[in-house]
Amino acid sequence: MRLTPEQQDEVAAQRGEARPTRRATVPALEEILYEPLPVLDHGFIRVIDYMGEDAAIVQAARVSYGRGTRRVSEDQGLINYLMRHRHTTPFEMCEIKYHVKLPIFVARQWIRHRTANVNEYSARYSILDNEFYVPAPEHLAAQATTNRQGREEVLEGAAAQRVLDLLRRDAERAYAGYAELLNEDATGTPIDPALPGLARELARINLTLGFYTQWYWKTDLHNLMHFLSLRADPHAQYEIRAYAEAMLATLARWVPMTHAAFLEYRMNAALMSAKGLAVVRRLLAGETVMLPPRVARADGGARAAGAVTEPMLRRLPSRRHRRRVRFRASRESRPPHHLIILVGYRHEPNFGHSLGRQAQALHRLPCVLRDAPKSALSMRDRGVSSF
Ligand SMILES: Cc1cc2nc3c(=O)[nH]c(=O)nc-3n(C[C@H](O)[C@H](O)[C@H](O)COP(=O)(O)OP(=O)(O)OC[C@H]3O[C@@H](n4cnc5c(N)ncnc54)[C@H](O)[C@@H]3O)c2cc1C
Numbered sequence: 001m002r003l004t005p006e007q008q009d010e011v012a013a014q015r016g017e018a019r020p021t022r023r024a025t026v027p028a029l030e031e032i033l034y035e036p037l038p039v040l041d042h043g044f045i046r047v048i049d050y051m052g053e054d055a056a057i058v059q060a061a062r063v064s065y066g067r068g069t070r071r072v073s074e075d076q077g078l079i080n081y082l083m084r085h086r087h088t089t090p091f092e093m094c095e096i097k098y099h100v101k102l103p104i105f106v107a108r109q110w111i112r113h114r115t116a117n118v119n120e121y122s123a124r125y126s127i128l129d130n131e132f133y134v135p136a137p138e139h140l141a142a143q144a145t146t147n148r149q150g151r152e153e154v155l156e157g158a159a160a161q162r163v164l165d166l167l168r169r170d171a172e173r174a175y176a177g178y179a180e181l182l183n184e185d186a187t188g189t190p191i192d193p194a195l196p197g198l199a200r201e202l203a204r205i206n207l208t209l210g211f212y213t214q215w216y217w218k219t220d221l222h223n224l225m226h227f228l229s230l231r232a233d234p235h236a237q238y239e240i241r242a243y244a245e246a247m248l249a250t251l252a253r254w255v256p257m258t259h260a261a262f263l264e265y266r267m268n269a270a271l272m273s274a275k276g277l278a279v280v281r282r283l284l285a286g287e288t289v290m291l292p293p294r295v296a297r298a299d300g301g302a303r304a305a306g307a308v309t310e311p312m313l314r315r316l317p318s319r320r321h322r323r324r325v326r327f328r329a330s331r332e333s334r335p336p337h338h339l340i341i342l343v344g345y346r347h348e349p350n351f352g353h354s355l356g357r358q359a360q361a362l363h364r365l366p367c368v369l370r371d372a373p374k375s376a377l378s379m380r381d382r383g384v385s386s387f
Contacts, residue, residue: 002036015034028253029254034046041136046098048098050096051094052093058070059093062078075257083262084265099216101213105209110231115223131211132167132212133212178204178206182203225262227244232245232267
């Protein structure tokens, strides 16, 4: 449950009130002020308050006496300029305050952003709701093999059901234990009047990271964009990204010009290394640029290139060997340009050759097969050795 009927009444009452003000307001943001915007299964974000708008950025940049606004195109041009040149302080003139309901594991990532003011729901003072996050089936994915901070294929059928059942069962058991320690049922009535309830600050310690917490989170526009650039990015974990994307939509309502500049110069832009830039310059000048060959380990590289399949791995003599090959494979996420295969598989001498042939056939990769010198094979590596 996101909001109780009483909480919904409170929100409606607040939304029903309007106060005359000389301060700048933004009609598109006023429309959703206080309203919970759903995120994940039980979470939400609500905009509680804000200060400033696009014109306030322009006003601050020009240090003007009036509103500072000229023509819309000029204002957009100035905001673009500020964003492009990382002239950030005018964006700090705007502030926004959110009320967020989020799973504890998301809160742990979120709280790393230090440039905000936070006040969290106190589970020392109040009782946490019986609400925990269970991923939607389409987000229930297996551990990525190429990125240790990521997910890969979506689980299906019995495998997915097993995970969902386990998550629910553990969370329900944890909450039942919490209620028992507090010695209170959902209505606040003692479960066993003869027993004292444990202090709330202690009763909570067995709850899992999937339980929901809440906070008020206030930050300025510059730091909000920094947060969004990291957390609305595809590299961020899906769950925090879901919040960042909802906040990005509030940014579009609040400061549409800044939002457009942010997408153009930050979110959808790319930072290039000096070497990368030099290559682009040479390409633009019409040169053909040969990139230095990326030489990959035979096992990892070949697997990243799609050449090492699970059936091939199963042919390796032990679990330790399979683990080592998988581990190396996980460190090679890009297909290599060249493969150098050291053939040193004591138990499976043809394995290296067959890897090479398959990689070659699949990807037409230049491929060199070499016998492993004895020195390359330490005792530990004798089973599987390659580079
Ligand atoms: C995809 C991803 C993976 C991550 N993985 C991990 C992980 O494995 N382990 C982990 O611990 N964290 C991890 N983080 C968290 C990350 O390292 C940062 O702590 C987090 O993103 C907050 O960034 P920030 O410090 O820039 O933000 P903020 O705290 O909001 O700071 C904003 C900016 O203010 C400045 N600033 C703030 N405080 C200071 C200070 N004390 N000193 C100097 N400058 C300061 C910095 O310029 C900073 O960039 C990950 C983050 C992302 C997005």
